[in-house]
Amino acid sequence: MxxxxxxxxxxxxxxxxxxxxxxxxxxxxxxxxxxxxxxxxxxxxxxxxxxxxxxxxxxxxxxxxxxxxxxxxxxxxxxxxxxxxxxxxxxxxxxxxxxxxxxxxxxxxxxxxxxxxxxxxxxxxxxxxxxxxxxxxxxxxxxxxxxxxxxxxxxxxxxxxxxxxxxxxxxxxxxxxxxxxLFTLTIGQVAEYVQGEFLNNSEKSEELVENLMLGALTLDTGPLYYERKANKAAILRSERSDMQLAALQTPTKCLVLSGRQALLPQIMNEAEDKGVPIIQTEDDIATIVSNIEDALVNNxxxxxxxxxxxxxxxxxxxxxxxxxxxxxxxx
CATH class of the missing domain: 3.40.50.300 (P-loop containing nucleotide triphosphate hydrolases)
Structure with missing residues (x-):
């Protein structure tokens, strides 16, 4: 042996x-x-x-x-x-x-x-x-x-x-x-680390997130911005329906939304049509990013x-x- x-x-x-x-x-x-x-x-x-x-x-x-x-x-x-x-x-x-x-x-x-x-x-x-x-x-x-x-x-x-x-x-x-x-997170891991709740498509929790995009502070809210990275988790504020819709028009693995504002029906319908999970958490953007960074380090x-x-x-x-x-x- x-x-x-x-x-x-x-x-x-x-x-x-x-x-x-x-x-x-x-x-x-x-x-x-x-x-x-x-x-x-x-x-x-x-x-x-x-x-x-x-x-x-x-x-x-x-x-x-x-x-x-x-x-x-x-x-x-x-x-x-x-x-x-x-x-x-x-x-x-x-x-x-x-x-x-x-x-x-x-x-x-x-x-x-x-x-x-x-x-x-x-x-x-x-x-x-x-x-x-x-x-x-x-x-x-x-x-x-x-x-x-x-x-x-x-x-x-x-x-x-x-x-x-x-x-x-x-x-x-x-x-x-x-x-x-090799060191990316699954959608389910993202939800776990940001202490978030799936609003839809939780069956996709084992799919891999290859990139992260932070949209909360950008002035460019259109699809051209979100087309820069594929298979991403887009981290956004819950009240920014314009950014949410723009991200959903590009190859996006999931939306991670900060805050508890109710989403527009248009956003939910678009996410369902595209099969994109939406994860919502009460944490602010900075905390979400910090938690995901910690998760990547310890992945x-x-x-x-x-x-x-x-x-x-x-x-x-x-x-x-x-x-x-x-x-x-x-x-």
Missing amino acids: VTLYITSLVRGSGKTALCTGIGRHLLREGKKVGFFKIVLRNQGTTSDSIDSDAAFMQRILLLEEPVEQVYPVLSDSSGPPNRVKEAFDQVSRGKDVMIIEGEANPDIVKVLGARAIIVDSTTESPGDALITAGRSFGDSLLGIVLNKVPEGMAEVVRNQAPAALSSEGMNVLAVIPENHA RFNQENKLPILTGLIEQYFDFPALYKEAGLTT
Whole structure:
């Protein structure tokens, strides 16, 4: 059995997305894939987020094990590697490949006999922190993935990073450009974070919002303004029916309205005809924007409708032949 340990230096680097992409590829290759995420009590992870993430991975990777085995919550007191090993042994039976998501911990990697892949979200060449982390894993390090690289920097990083890290004995397995669609919110998440109420079309809550447009302060209220971005959430005041109608005449995923003024029948009818949900909240525009910004910062990769985007990125940029060779996997 091959064990891959996916880790990072900071949260939000893309560990879960990479685990998902690698796991899906291996499943298509006919491998029996298991997944295991180490959750420590002091990380502040809520039971709701654990349940949501675990249910997602169970569906995507076709896992049969119960949540408490896939996502064991462990104390971080003395000797965690041995307790991790006990939990790992329960869930790894009969698997060809085990994929583990966890914090950067060389001791756990050694105890599990795993090969580590470090995911680093970077805007420039690899820094000292990444090189130091790579060295700490020694021979257990399989490679580095540079993720969320801005499109304008991707080619430069792709040309320079492998040589820089190769001099340290580290392989670059992928340089993956940033793709904002992976970190967008669903309409339902938007409604949740702004504490809003669906006035219609709530069945579209799982659709993705690719852009945000703030119309409350603009002088241009016409469709030409709203045509600048497609598949957007337009954030507007509830009394601005002119802006609401203009947004509905362009590719809009939902309207987010501030205030409790009743909407004109014309707006509701147009939204129904176009299939555009309207979300209304008592919060002011500034609060709505702040809440959505917080949601984007803390957004997690756990929605099936993002899978095609992720799969395309992983298949295009990840060096699977190198993974197979270094990990001792057969095709």
